[in-house]
Amino acid sequence: MSENLYERLASGFPEDRSAACFIFADGSEASYAALEAGVSRAAGLMIAKGVEPGDRVALQAEKSPEAVMIYLAALKCGAVFLPLNPAYTAAEVAYFRTDAEPKLFITDAQGFLAEAEGAQPLARPIPRTASDLAAIIYTSGTTGRSKGAMLSHGNLAANAVALHEIWGFSRADVLLHALPIFHVHGLFVAMHCAFLSGCPMIWLPKFSDAEVLAALPKATVMMGVPTFYTRLLANPAFTREAAGHMRLFISGSAPLLTSTFSEFERRTGLRILERYGMSEAVIITSNPLDGERIAGSVGYPLPGVELRIAGDAPSTASRSPSPVSGGGTGVIQIRGPSVFAGYWRNPAKTAEEFTADGWFVTGDVARRDIDGRVWISGRAKDLIISGGYNVYPKEIELVIDELPGVAESAVIGVPHPDFGEGVVAVVIGEGEEAALIAAARRQLAPYKAPKRVVFVDDLPRNAMGKVQKNQLRERFRDLFAG
Ligand code: AMP
Numbered sequence: 175m176s177e178n179l180y181e182r183l184a185s186g187f188p189e190d191r192s193a194a195c196f197i198f199a200d201g202s203e204a205s206y207a208a209l210e211a212g213v214s215r216a217a218g219l220m221i222a223k224g225v226e227p228g229d230r231v232a233l234q235a236e237k238s239p240e241a242v243m244i245y246l247a248a249l250k251c252g253a254v255f256l257p258l259n260p261a262y263t264a265a266e267v268a269y270f271r272t273d274a275e276p277k278l279f280i281t282d283a284q285g286f287l288a289e290a291e292g293a294q295p296l297a298r299p300i301p302r303t304a305s306d307l308a309a310i311i312y313t314s315g316t317t318g319r320s321k322g323a324m325l326s327h328g329n330l331a332a333n334a335v336a337l338h339e340i341w342g343f344s345r346a347d348v349l350l351h352a353l354p355i356f357h358v359h360g361l362f363v364a365m366h367c368a369f370l371s372g373c374p375m376i377w378l379p380k381f382s383d384a385e386v387l388a389a390l391p392k393a394t395v396m397m398g399v400p401t402f403y404t405r406l407l408a409n410p411a412f413t414r415e416a417a418g419h420m421r422l423f424i425s426g427s428a429p430l431l432t433s434t435f436s437e438f439e440r441r442t443g444l445r446i447l448e449r450y451g452m453s454e455a456v457i458i459t460s461n462p463l464d465g466e467r468i469a470g471s472v473g474y475p476l477p478g479v480e481l482r483i484a485g486d487a488p489s490t491a492s493r494s495p496s497p498v499s500g501g502g503t504g505v506i507q508i509r510g511p512s513v514f515a516g517y518w519r520n521p522a523k524t525a526e527e528f529t530a531d532g533w534f535v536t537g538d539v540a541r542r543d544i545d546g547r548v549w550i551s552g553r554a555k556d557l558i559i560s561g562g563y564n565v566y567p568k569e570i571e572l573v574i575d576e577l578p579g580v581a582e583s584a585v586i587g588v589p590h591p592d593f594g595e596g597v598v599a600v601v602i603g604e605g606e607e608a609a610l611i612a613a614a615r616r617q618l619a620p621y622k623a624p625k626r627v628v629f630v631d632d633l634p635r636n637a638m639g640k641v642q643k644n645q646l647r648e649r650f651r652d653l654f655a656g
Contacts, residue, residue, distance in 0.1 A: 176301035179308050179327040180249040183334070184210070186370035188345065194374040196239050197348070197392070199385055204239050206372070212240070212287055214295035216247035219286070222293050225277050227252030227300055230310065232276035233283065234258035234267060237355050237379050240283035245361065249327075252300035253277070255309040256322075257356040261619035274310060274322060274518065304328025310518050311358055311453040313564065322518030323454045332511035333456040334366035336476045341422065341447075342463050343371040343395070350393040352378040352386055352402065358453050359427050359562070364397045383409045390416055397424045399562025400594055403434050403446060417442040422463070426451055428559035428594050429550065435469035448472055450550060452536060454514045454527075455479075458506075459548045471547045472540075479510035482533065483542055503541040505554055507533035556643050558587030560595050563621045567643075570597065570624065573617050579605035584633050584641045585624065590654040598653060599624040600646050602633060626653055 191207035198204075225231060231248040233256070235241050248255040256274050258267060271279065280286050302308075308330050310322040337343075349368045353360030368375045376389045381398070383405045396402075403425060406412045417423075423438070426449045439445050449460035450472035459481065461473035475481040483504040513534050516524035527535050537554040558565040567585035574583040580603040590596030601610070607627045615623040628650060634642040 176299065177304040177306075177327050177331065178249065178252070178299040178302040179330050179334075180213070180246055181299045182327075182331045183246070183249075183366060183369040186338075186372050188372035193372070195368075196377040197374050198377055199389070203374075209239070209243065209246070211295070212243035212290070213246040213250055214297065215290035215293050216243050216287060217251040217296035218293035219290040220247055220251050220253060220278060221296060223278060225251060225253050227302070228254060228307065229277035230254045230256050230274045232256040232258060232270065232274065232279045234260055234262065234279070234281050234356075235283040236260055237360075238283050239377070240287045241355060242365065243287060244280060244283055245355070247296075249308055250299045251296055252302055252306070254307045257309070257311070257361060259354070259356045259619060261621065263617060263619065265617065266619070269320065270312060273320070302327045304331070305515070307515070309362075313453045321520055321523055324515045324518050325453075325456070326515055329512045329514060330362055330366070330456065332478065333362070333476070334370055336478060336512075337363065337457055337460075338367050338370040340460060340463060340476065341367065341395075341424070343367045343373065345372050347371055347373040347394045347421075348392055349373060349375045350378070350386065350389055350396040351375040352381040353397060353399070354380070357427075357563075358451065358456055359397065359399070362456055363426075363451070367395075381405070383412070387411055387416055391419050394420060395422045395424070396420065397426075399427045400425055400430045400434060401428075401561045401592065403430070403438055404592065404594075407434065407437050407441060412441065414442050417444060420444065422447060424449060426457070427562045430469075431594075432469040450538075450548065452538075454534060454536075455508060455510070456512050458508055458512075458536070468547065471543075471549050473548065474546055475508075475548070476510075476512075479508060479512070480533075481542075481548065482507050483540060484529075484533075484535075501541055501543060503539060503551060506536040506538045506540050506548070506550075508536060509533050556586070558585070558595050558597055560587065560590070560597055560621055561593040565597055565622050570599065570614070570618065570622055573614055574599050574601065574610070574624070577605075577610055577613050579603045580610070582633065584643060584646055586643050586646050586650065588647055588651050588653050590625070593625075596625045596654045597622065598650055599627045600633065600650070601627055601629050602631070603629065605629075628653070 187206045194203040195206045195209045196204040231253045308327045309325045312320040355361045423446045425446045430448045445467040447461045451457040459472045461467040540550040570585040582602045584600045587595035610627045634645040
């Protein structure tokens with residue numbers, strides 16, 4: 175039997191294909207029939223352009239129904255989908271193109287679908303096995319070089335089916351979709367739940383508190399990053415009544431502050447359901463739908479996911495895979511059907527991140543309580559998450575170190591009231607803060623560029639000469655306060 179993920183997702187589409195798939199802010203709709211027809215034509219055009227099973231199809235475009243059609247068409251014709259953030263600069267994109275060697279690189283989703291009008295539609299999905307690749311998701315590495323996480327049809331199907339089940343999705347739902355679709359959260363987690371239940375999505379090109387507030391009375395579920403929730407809470411119109419039609423608010427991609435969780439409950443009477451995941455395994459743990467959702471905990475491993483806490487020092491995690499017993503803190507390791515196949519063309523990195531006995535080392539530091547709930551306390555590798563996006567300090571440091579007047583830099587994330595964490599460059603050297611920020615912005619996507627640059631005489635180091643970022647984070651923790 176074919177395990178093509180598109181076939182699996184389409185099995186959830188409503189029998190009446192005239193039902194809405196996308197509901198836009200102006201109230202207009204696009205049906206599941208339109209989605210399906212667009213997917214078949216786009217898949218036909220991909221094949222006409224020589225795309226064969228296993229070939230990569232890259233898309234760097236703004237969020238749109240056409241972009242979704244291209245994603246699903248890539249699955250349908252057996253290609254490997256490669257989504258890219260539209261904010262990436264040419265230099266960043268050049269790297270992905272060289273590394274992934276896409277057969278097609280699409281930047282104009284509407285133009286592609288228009289061209290597909292003339293293509294012979296692909297009626298049946300190309301058969302795939304569970305282990306065939308469905309997508310490559312690039313996650314920047316701490317070394318500054320991006321790694322492509324290879325996700326298979328089986329990985330994505332297993333996760334989608336589990337989430338659809340545990341979050342209680344049904345045809346009666348209306349999913350409020352305000353996330354970007356170049357990242358696993360908006361692309362896989364949110365959309366797959368909607369497709370498997372055949373429910374409509376209220377389709378917002380990006381998050382805006384005003385548009386979300388206007389849509390809430392028609393929605394039942396929203397998925398968001400913590401920033402969505404802090405922004406909603408900052409709007410006085412976000413009240414118990416405004417959220418009254420919603421059955422579920424889900425948060426992930428970055429830690430949800432306990433204060434946000436509590437304020438949200440006070441304001442709406444609802445508890446945000448926090449879950450934890452990553453590109454390499456999609457969703458790993460979730461708070462329960464029925465049962466207590468606890469602030470600060472990311473809940474329990476998903477059905478089928480095995481999770482253990484290993485080692486007690488993050489830096490030695492991969493070398494000491496022995497599980498910690500009795501509620502100790504260590505690095506989360508996982509095994510299960512959604513865990514990715516490895517990094518694209520990078521067997522050395524893949525080998526580094528899996529233990530000898532086959533567990534994936536997530537790099538996230540956590541403990542499990544007596545009930546089995548997981549509590550994340552930090553990130554082993556100093557990853558910064560700003561507005562829900564990952565920023566890898568090393569990549570930013572490499573750019574800043576090249577700027578005139580800079581001798582050395584250390585990039586850290588410190589608490590930011592809006593973004594969760596704000597990117598700060600601590601620099602040895604001389605120059606103007608504004609000029610350095612402007613220069614960095616010319617080479618980096620806006621979310622990666624530092625929001626502040628501070629000049630210091632020296633960086634704190636340990637005996638091995640390694641910069642002590644925890645000390646810097648402590649020293650500058652109030653930079654964005656107030
Ligand atoms: P990405 O691969 O872009 O999805 O980023 C994955 C990383 O985001 C994880 O390894 C965690 O460090 C972090 N993350 C995701 N969800 C949560 C959460 N609920 N709480 C804390 N950290 C999270």
